[in-house]
Amino acid sequence: MNSKSDQGLDQFLFRFLENRGALLERYEGGFEALLPEALSDLLKVPEHIRIGDGADSGLNGQAFAGYGSPFLDRILEIVCGNIPLVSCRLEVDYLKSRGFDRLIGEQFRFYKFTGRIEATGTTNVHYLLLQCHYVAQSDEQKEGLVRLVLNCETGAYIPGMVEILSDPKRDFQLLPKQLGDDLRWENALAHTKVHLEEALRGEIYPFRESMRRRFRRDAANLEEYYHSLKREMEKSLEKPGLSEDLIRDRKEKTALLPEELARKRDDLFQKYSIAVRVVPSAARLIRIPVVKIIYRLSAGKSQKTLSLIYNPVTHSLDPIVCQGCGKNIRDIYFCPHLHVLCSSCHKKCPLGNGE
Numbered sequence: 001m002n003s004k005s006d007q008g009l010d011q012f013l014f015r016f017l018e019n020r021g022a023l024l025e026r027y028e029g030g031f032e033a034l035l036p037e038a039l040s041d042l043l044k045v046p047e048h049i050r051i052g053d054g055a056d057s058g059l060n061g062q063a064f065a066g067y068g069s070p071f072l073d074r075i076l077e078i079v080c081g082n083i084p085l086v087s088c089r090l091e092v093d094y095l096k097s098r099g100f101d102r103l104i105g106e107q108f109r110f111y112k113f114t115g116r117i118e119a120t121g122t123t124n125v126h127y128l129l130l131q132c133h134y135v136a137q138s139d140e141q142k143e144g145l146v147r148l149v150l151n152c153e154t155g156a157y158i159p160g161m162v163e164i165l166s167d168p169k170r171d172f173q174l175l176p177k178q179l180g181d182d183l184r185w186e187n188a189l190a191h192t193k194v195h196l197e198e199a200l201r202g203e204i205y206p207f208r209e210s211m212r213r214r215f216r217r218d219a220a221n222l223e224e225y226y227h228s229l230k231r232e233m234e235k236s237l238e239k240p241g242l243s244e245d246l247i248r249d250r251k252e253k254t255a256l257l258p259e260e261l262a263r264k265r266d267d268l269f270q271k272y273s274i275a276v277r278v279v280p281s282a283a284r285l286i287r288i289p290v291v292k293i294i295y296r297l298s299a300g301k302s303q304k305t306l307s308l309i310y311n312p313v314t315h316s317l318d319p320i321v322c323q324g325c326g327k328n329i330r331d332i333y334f335c336p337h338l339h340v341l342c343s344s345c346h347k348k349c350p351l352g353n354g355e
């Protein structure tokens with residue numbers, strides 16, 4: 001039943017899961033995968049899944065059926081070749097020195113903890129401006145560019161910063177390659193995937209909606225077709241003079257129609273699901289003077305110090321990042337080991353007892 005394009009998807013998924021440590025076993029028409037716990041959490045699927053056909057592989061209850069689920073939409077393949085990395089610095093006219101308490105109150109909510117500013121000081125922070133070419137594949141293909149800025153120290157994604165930096169009046173001074181640039185690049189890149197999903201969401205939204213609409217339209221047509229087919233077949237049984245064999249044969253065929261419809265609907269599901277591939281095409285490390293704020297939080301005997309960064313380009317504090325999933329967070333929770341977590345990672349800290 002697998003068409004050529006489905007096999008392409010199979011291979012794509014196979015490589016994706018293989019690269020992330022899944023144990024895989026092929027069988028005719030698909031494969032089974034045993035995922036590491038972290039990966040199954042990330043993709044929100046069971047640890048034991050089945051991709052492709054093979055309803056008879058004996059994995060009832062654990063089977064993962066169909067491509068058109070959010071599962072595939074979540075997958076991003078990031079392919080990094082050797083792209084030129086340019087280093088530069090950006091001067092700013094003015095660095096704010098007061099009013100950080102208000103900004104902290106506006107931007108963050110610390111669950112159960114209260115905080116106060118212990119110290120502030122100016123320093124330089126590197127940001128990565130990353131430009132990527134993306135290809136979203138479904139029944140049709142959409143491609144384009146997506147650009148985003150990350151704080152190289154924390155891995156936070158800074159929404160809105162690309163637009164401000166694109167202002168031609170911004171004066172970047174090129175720097176020779178700096179010590180530590182490679183590390184900064186790697187650290188930022190390690191955080192890129194989770195943020196790319198967010199940066200791409202708006203970009204791909206119309207495409208995704210169009211695929212969804214077409215799926216719904218085709219599925220409705222398909223159902224209509226099968227309903228009228230069923231009506232016709234039932235009606236033909238009312239004709240006088242049919243042999244018993246013919247009647248039995250037609251009844252059997254009619255009984256098989258719902259199953260056939262379900263299969264065709266699955267095919268449509270696969271046809272309109274979306275896989276996204278992202279290839280970075282340009283990168284720039286930008287050194288910017290910032291204000292670092294040492295912020296001390298406490299709840300009873302628990303104490304935690306965070307270092308926050310005031311970003312003079314966006315005129316706001318850089319987002320705080322969840323240590324569990326790497327997403328930007330507004331509502332900040334702490335586990336008993338004082339890891340900085342989002343509300344969903346807080347339910348079960350993914351970092352366990354260690355760092």
Ligand SMILES: [Zn+2]
Binds near residue numbers: 322326341344346
């Ligand atoms: Zn999290």
Ligand SMILES: [Zn+2]
Binds near residue numbers: 338350
């Ligand atoms: Zn923890």
